Amino acid sequence: MEKHMPKPDEYQRMVKEASRGSKSYKTVPLAFLVGGAICAAGEGLRKLYLMAGLSPDWATAMVSVSLIAASALLTGLGVYDNIAKVGGAGTLVPITGFANAVVSPALEFRSEGMILGTGSKLFVIAGPVIAYGLAASWVYGFIFWLINR
Amino acid sequence: MAKLCGRSTYRMERPPVVLSFAAVGGSKESQGPLADRFDYLSQDDLFGADSWEKAETKMQRLALKTAMNKGGLKKGDLNVLFAGDLLNQCTGSSYGLREFMIPFLGVYGACSTMSESLLMASVFVDSGLAKRAGAITSSHFCSAERQYRFPLEYGSVRPPTAQWTATASGAVILGETGPFPRVEVRHVCAGVIEDPGITDANNMGAAMAPAAACVLKRYFQESATAPSDYDHIFTGDLGEVGSKLLYELLQRDHIDISDRHQDCGLILFDQQRQDVHAGGSGCGCSASVLCCHILPEMLAGRYKDVILAATGALLSPTMVQQGDTIPGISHLVHLHFAEKEGD
Numbered sequence: 221m222e223k224h225m226p227k228p229d230e231y232q233r234m235v236k237e238a239s240r241g242s243k244s245y246k247t248v249p250l251a252f253l254v255g256g257a258i259c260a261a262g263e264g265l266r267k268l269y270l271m272a273g274l275s276p277d278w279a280t281a282m283v284s285v286s287l288i289a290a291s292a293l294l295t296g297l298g299v300y301d302n303i304a305k306v307g308g309a310g311t312l313v314p315i316t317g318f319a320n321a322v323v324s325p326a327l328e329f330r331s332e333g334m335i336l337g338t339g340s341k342l343f344v345i346a347g348p349v350i351a352y353g354l355a356a357s358w359v360y361g362f363i364f365w366l367i368n369r
Numbered sequence: 370m371a372k373l374c375g376r377s378t379y380r381m382e383r384p385p386v387v388l389s390f391a392a393v394g395g396s397k398e399s400q401g402p403l404a405d406r407f408d409y410l411s412q413d414d415l416f417g418a419d420s421w422e423k424a425e426t427k428m429q430r431l432a433l434k435t436a437m438n439k440g441g442l443k444k445g446d447l448n449v450l451f452a453g454d455l456l457n458q459c460t461g462s463s464y465g466l467r468e469f470m471i472p473f474l475g476v477y478g479a480c481s482t483m484s485e486s487l488l489m490a491s492v493f494v495d496s497g498l499a500k501r502a503g504a505i506t507s508s509h510f511c512s513a514e515r516q517y518r519f520p521l522e523y524g525s526v527r528p529p530t531a532q533w534t535a536t537a538s539g540a541v542i543l544g545e546t547g548p549f550p551r552v553e554v555r556h557v558c559a560g561v562i563e564d565p566g567i568t569d570a571n572n573m574g575a576a577m578a579p580a581a582a583c584v585l586k587r588y589f590q591e592s593a594t595a596p597s598d599y600d601h602i603f604t605g606d607l608g609e610v611g612s613k614l615l616y617e618l619l620q621r622d623h624i625d626i627s628d629r630h631q632d633c634g635l636i637l638f639d640q641q642r643q644d645v646h647a648g649g650s651g652c653g654c655s656a657s658v659l660c661c662h663i664l665p666e667m668l669a670g671r672y673k674d675v676i677l678a679a680t681g682a683l684l685s686p687t688m689v690q691q692g693d694t695i696p697g698i699s700h701l702v703h704l705h706f707a708e709k710e711g712d
Contacts, residue, residue, distance in 0.1 A: 224621045231579070235572065240529040240609075247526075
């Protein structure tokens with residue numbers, strides 16, 4: 221750097237000052253509301269499935285299936301990312317975010333074909349969640365086995 | 370032959386003339402402030418193709434074809450093309466321009482590609498290596514997103530410092546001589562890679578501001594001119610954050626450009642209305658602003674001397690994942706409006 225350029229840490233300070241932060245007074249409540257609405261919808265569906273005569277286990281599983289299907293459909297229709305823009309982490313954290321993370325690369329990489337495109341890029345975002353989720357369940361299972369031996 | 374002033378400022382001996390230029394844009398650009406100045410705007414961001422990469426190649430082909438038509442030029446009239454884009458292997462340029470059968474030299478300067486290719490074209494024309502040379506570049510929001518970020522339909526949230534890659538292409542054809550009134554390239558200045566240690570790929574303005582500051586400082590020094598010698602100074606796509614930082618960096622050397630500076634990233638889009646966060650970016654941003662705003666305004670006699678310093682973040686997603694930083698670069702072109710002989 222030339223002589224009048226700031227030192228790296230000084231520049232980092234300048235950058236921090238020049239960069240606007242997210243408006244968390246707006247984004248946090250919106251994430252709460254959108255995420256809460258998704259969870260409320262899930263709970264509503266569970267009640268409906270129970271009323272339809274499904275067992276509690278089946279009803280819970282069907283809620284996940286329904287939310288994943290709805291999220292996949294909304295991703296395919298190009299609506300999900302618009303909701304996510306408002307909802308932020310509210311749409312990311314529930315199971316809907318996971319479905320979106322699988323369906324969006326499936327759509328995006330269609331242009332490279334079903335095998336090298338969609339097939340190989342399907343888990344490009346969700347892959348780490350699955351890999352480390354499985355690893356965590358393995359550790360959990362081991363501890364569970366130790367305790368109940 | 371261009372004269373070397375200082376370390377990397379080249380003064381043109383026989384200033385190359387802008388013979389013709391054209392800009393092509395997509396749907397978001399058609400809602401922006403420069404919409405009525407584009408030569409062609411497509412509401413279909415696929416440009417009738419079946420993939421984003423093919424759309425970008427079509428866009429670049431269209432830009433060059435339009436510029437050639439506007440200048441009444443045939444393929445055989447051009448000696449060389451300098452072109453590049455953001456995609457791996459410079460796909461937009463090499464696939465987009467293959468059918469022209471014009472000698473092709475690919476360049477990569479990220480979003481600074483327009484001034485880099487103009488620099489090269491100018492030097493070629495001035496030295497007599499080319500009678501006419503083209504400088505073309507493009508960027509496409511969708512092809513850039515899938516290469517650098519996430520799939521389009523993925524619900525990720527962009528921070529306020531992120532910039533929006535323009536779906537646009539610009540082509541400029543330079544020649545040895547042309548009719549008055551005309552725009553000439555008087556000086557060019559090659560920039561050095563400045564790496565201020567930014568690791569946030571969502572804050573490219575901050576990664577590029579030092580490169581822009583350095584090339585401007587160096588140019589003023591080596592050409593023995595000052596900001597007041599220019600009617601307008603345009604930087605590539607520093608956006609809101611980078612522009613602020615540029616003023617601060619230049620202020621340290623008591624250089625003030627704020628009264629005559631505009632950033633291409635803040636001209637192409639309406640920052641508030643179009644939700645582009647810190648502003649536009651991408652090779653096509655400065656290229657289309659050059660062809661839709663800067664050159665037409667100069668030919669209308671509103672600006673006499675203009676600096677275009679397009680800026681590029683030489684970001685490699687792989688290197689950022691490996692914990693490395695984002696280097697920035699900026700090259701500068703000084704354009705002059707000559708109304709008549711000897712002007």
